Amino acid sequence: MEIQTSILEEHNKKWLSNHARKFEQVSDEMANVESILSKLIAFQIAIPSWALGTGGTRFGRFPTGGEPRNLEEKIEDIGLIHALNKSSGAVSLHIPWDIPEKPKHIKALAVHHGLIFDAMNSNTFQDQKDQKLSYKFGSLQHVNRAVRDQAIAHNLDVIAHGQELGSKSITVWLADGSCFPGQLNFRRAFQNTLESLEQIYAKLPSDWKMLIEYKAFEPNFYSTTVGDWGQSLLYTSKLGSKAFTLVDLGHHLPNSNIEQIVSLLLMESKLGGFHFNDSKYGDDDLTVGSIRPYQLFLIFNELIEGMDAKGMNHANDLAWMIDASHNVKDPLEDLLQSVEAIKIAYAQALLVDRKTLEEAQSVNDVTRAQEILQHAFRTDVRSLVAEARLRANGALHPINLFRDLSVRSELIKSRGLKTMATGL
Numbered sequence: 001m002e003i004q005t006s007i008l009e010e011h012n013k014k015w016l017s018n019h020a021r022k023f024e025q026v027s028d029e030m031a032n033v034e035s036i037l038s039k040l041i042a043f044q045i046a047i048p049s050w051a052l053g054t055g056g057t058r059f060g061r062f063p064t065g066g067e068p069r070n071l072e073e074k075i076e077d078i079g080l081i082h083a084l085n086k087s088s089g090a091v092s093l094h095i096p097w098d099i100p101e102k103p104k105h106i107k108a109l110a111v112h113h114g115l116i117f118d119a120m121n122s123n124t125f126q127d128q129k130d131q132k133l134s135y136k137f138g139s140l141q142h143v144n145r146a147v148r149d150q151a152i153a154h155n156l157d158v159i160a161h162g163q164e165l166g167s168k169s170i171t172v173w174l175a176d177g178s179c180f181p182g183q184l185n186f187r188r189a190f191q192n193t194l195e196s197l198e199q200i201y202a203k204l205p206s207d208w209k210m211l212i213e214y215k216a217f218e219p220n221f222y223s224t225t226v227g228d229w230g231q232s233l234l235y236t237s238k239l240g241s242k243a244f245t246l247v248d249l250g251h252h253l254p255n256s257n258i259e260q261i262v263s264l265l266l267m268e269s270k271l272g273g274f275h276f277n278d279s280k281y282g283d284d285d286l287t288v289g290s291i292r293p294y295q296l297f298l299i300f301n302e303l304i305e306g307m308d309a310k311g312m313n314h315a316n317d318l319a320w321m322i323d324a325s326h327n328v329k330d331p332l333e334d335l336l337q338s339v340e341a342i343k344i345a346y347a348q349a350l351l352v353d354r355k356t357l358e359e360a361q362s363v364n365d366v367t368r369a370q371e372i373l374q375h376a377f378r379t380d381v382r383s384l385v386a387e388a389r390l391r392a393n394g395a396l397h398p399i400n401l402f403r404d405l406s407v408r409s410e411l412i413k414s415r416g417l418k419t420m421a422t423g424l
């Protein structure tokens with residue numbers, strides 16, 4: 001389903017005067033509103049190919065209907081999101097769930113929707129049909145070299161698929177670890193994993209990055225071989241300058257100070273990418289900003305501070321992706337909400353008065369420092385984000401328009417009620 005320009009214009013016309021009033025109010029007090037708007041317009045967050053369907057837990061799954069049946073339909077759905085918010089201009093593919101059988105055709109379809117291919121994702125956390133050896137006891141860490149070789153070959157395959165589509169990075173997330181004490185020799189598991197990663201890294205195209213994602217626990221519940229940012233940093237440091245750590249917001253132990261992790265990884269030039277979601281208890285994969293919006297703001301505050309200190313480009317120098325699951329909401333509405341939450345946190349962090357904050361820090365004025373941060377966080381920037389969307393030819397109210405157009409029932413009509421997207 002594609003949204004006609006005339007329908008977008010009609011929608012924006014309806015909301016324009018209401019929007020203009022709010023935007024004027026908020027922008028009146030801002031000195032650098034144009035620079036903030038251009039940064040907001042440039043900032044794109046990739047949508048992973050596994051996020052277009054209903055998610056589930058091990059207890060069940062309750063499909064919404066009209067889910068994309070193939071990669072083409074997934075790209076159409078991302079195109080629809082991007083047409084509404086003009087902030088989701090990238091696709092992150094998962095192999096083997098979404099192998100591009102006809103890469104030229106898939107690339108052309110993406111171009112048609114204004115999308116590029118961001119990081120590729122490999123999968124050695126489950127066994128595929130017809131797979132020779134099992135990953136039950138790990139992949140790159142496995143005690144059996146033949147299993148490690150199979151997992152290495154898969155990662156090289158993923159890179160080859162990515163090259164056909166113009167991607168420039170691969171994200172490696174490993175479920176490797178152990179469920180019980182004594183099951184694994186930690187040092188040997190680390191060394192096997194490093195050796196396997198080295199073999200993949202050796203074949204990495206010169207203009208590619210390798211992103212190593214960490215996760216504290218699950219599916220392994222005693223140890224994880226890339227369990228935290230320290231372990232990821234160990235691997236990426238040993239691998240070389242094209243290897244970076246990837247932070248997934250849900251992959252920490254409760255109450256971890258993620259903003260501090262971000263700051264130090266940037267200091268070491270080792271932060272490569274970001275997976276956004278939110279959580280209350282564990283890797284809950286909830287809508288971004290639905291539980292801890294202040295934490296999200298503080299993370300963006302450190303991202304901007306750290307990236308600016310290194311002269312990095314906010315939009316292009318890190319891989320930004322949503323990594324959430326939608327168990328009870330329409331996946332497309334949920335993705336629109338997540339992207340909006342990211343843009344809001346980014347806009348608020350751009351408002352932080354860095355010069356005054358630095359002055360406050362240098363004289364230990366703790367109260368003032370907190371005031372500066374919270375002033376930015378408590379500014380209602382929704383009309384600022386909407387203005388950026390409007391200027392990029394998106395919709396002033398993406399979810400309203402999505403509902404006005406009855407997108408989901410249209411998708412159910414054309415694809416059927418009992419469709420199921422590939423994924424977990």
Ligand SMILES: [Mn+2]
Nearest residue numbers: 213248275323
């Ligand atoms: Mn992730």
